[in-house]
Amino acid sequence: PLILGIETSCDETGIGIVRGTTLLANTIASSMEEHARYGGVVPEVAARAHLEALGPTIRAALDEASVTLAEVDAIAVTSGPGLAGALMVGVGAAKALALALDVPIYAVNHLVGHVGADLLDTAAPLETPTVALLVSGGHTSLLLVRDLVSDVELLGETIDDAAGEAFDKVARLLGLPYPGGPEIDRAAIGGDPRAIRFPRGLTQPKDLAAHRYDFSFSGLKTAVARWVEQREAAGEPVPLADVAASFREAVADVLVTKAVAACTELGVPRLLLGGGVVANARLRELATERADAAGIALRIPPLSLCTDNGAMIAALGAQLVMAGHPPSTLDFGADSTLPATEIQVAARMP
Numbered sequence: 001p002l003i004l005g006i007e008t009s010c011d012e013t014g015i016g017i018v019r020g021t022t023l024l025a026n027t028i029a030s031s032m033e034e035h036a037r038y039g040g041v042v043p044e045v046a047a048r049a050h051l052e053a054l055g056p057t058i059r060a061a062l063d064e065a066s067v068t069l070a071e072v073d074a075i076a077v078t079s080g081p082g083l084a085g086a087l088m089v090g091v092g093a094a095k096a097l098a099l100a101l102d103v104p105i106y107a108v109n110h111l112v113g114h115v116g117a118d119l120l121d122t123a124a125p126l127e128t129p130t131v132a133l134l135v136s137g138g139h140t141s142l143l144l145v146r147d148l149v150s151d152v153e154l155l156g157e158t159i160d161d162a163a164g165e166a167f168d169k170v171a172r173l174l175g176l177p178y179p180g181g182p183e184i185d186r187a188a189i190g191g192d193p194r195a196i197r198f199p200r201g202l203t204q205p206k207d208l209a210a211h212r213y214d215f216s217f218s219g220l221k222t223a224v225a226r227w228v229e230q231r232e233a234a235g236e237p238v239p240l241a242d243v244a245a246s247f248r249e250a251v252a253d254v255l256v257t258k259a260v261a262a263c264t265e266l267g268v269p270r271l272l273l274g275g276g277v278v279a280n281a282r283l284r285e286l287a288t289e290r291a292d293a294a295g296i297a298l299r300i301p302p303l304s305l306c307t308d309n310g311a312m313i314a315a316l317g318a319q320l321v322m323a324g325h326p327p328s329t330l331d332f333g334a335d336s337t338l339p340a341t342e343i344q345v346a347a348r349m350p
């Protein structure tokens with residue numbers, strides 16, 4: 001089936017077009033630059049940017065895929081989680097399109113969409129069960145995906161800041177611009193990752209009982225801030241490369257440690273990475289090393305499918321269609337806190 005996917009949960013307006021698992025278009029307009037001077041995504045600005053970008057982005061995606069709207073068999077749209085105002089823009093557009101074209105609509109989960117991205121553009125697509133580590137500016141979640149369209153379990157998530165958010169906040173306190181991830185990656189080159197032992201959140205035995213697969217990054221951010229302050233108070237220079245490398249090491253270490261532990265403890269020899277933080281050089285390296293050592297098959301989709309995009313939403317929609325799931329009824333809305341276990345919302349009773 002030919003599916004058009006719409007993603008507007010954060011600052012990317014993503015339109016994807018897929019035929020089954022074949023990627024035809026993945027068009028993205030981002031309002032990231034507009035948020036740069038605020039040091040993070042401003043919900044109101046993001047929602048307005050989606051409103052302006054949707055029309056042109058849909059048109060560009062149709063051109064890229066060389067298809068017309070009349071050929072589209074179904075619409076898929078992100079219903080949540082994400083920024084409520086931003087989600088609502090995509091949901092409204094998707095409903096209007098589905099009504100006008102008289103095609104079914106599938107309201108889907110953004111997090112599960114990140115997993116669905118791995119079906120596209122690959123000779124050896126996603127196998128289940130798999131553990132999935134999703135790391136971006138808005139979420140840090142560890143999922144157990146037994147079946148993409150029917151069985152997703154949330155193993156753990158961040159209890160405070162998301163991993164990408166930690167990069168953005170630490171970059172800011174180091175005087176680096178937004179978004180912080182790529183800046184810290186660059187600043188870390190040549191730095192010593194063992195120079196400073198920054199804390200690994202929720203890895204102590206006392207934390208593990210209740211938070212085995214959960215993450216915490218706000219203590220790490222505070223530790224970096226303290227360390228830098230003490231240096232400055234002592235009138236000593238701040239070794240930027242060492243701080244960046246040591247901070248990056250702490251984030252990558254805790255993410256990979258918990259993800260690999262989940263695979264091992266649950267007997268699932270597959271790990272999928274998704275989200276914008278996957279661009280991080282050290283995270284990729286450490287994940288590759290430790291997955292190899294543990295006999296875990298590691299999958300990292302191309303970065304254009306790791307950051308927020310419409311193709312992954314279309315891919316998940318296509319899977320639902322092909323599995324014979326009923327479409328969503330038009331009474332669904334935007335759910336900013338949609339749990340990962342809800343793969344599709346408002347599925348019509350058969």
Ligand code: ATP
Nearest residue numbers: 010136137138139164179181182276277279280307
């Ligand atoms: P959502 O959370 O809804 O997926 P988002 O826009 O926050 O939305 P992405 O666009 O997938 O998520 O990712 C952006 C985040 O990824 C930012 O926090 C950014 O700092 C981080 N990031 C990008 N490149 C890197 C990198 N090389 N290393 C670490 N973090 C990075």
Ligand code: MG
Nearest residue numbers: 010011012308
């Ligand atoms: Mg983004």
Ligand code: FE
Nearest residue numbers: 136275307308
């Ligand atoms: Fe995302």
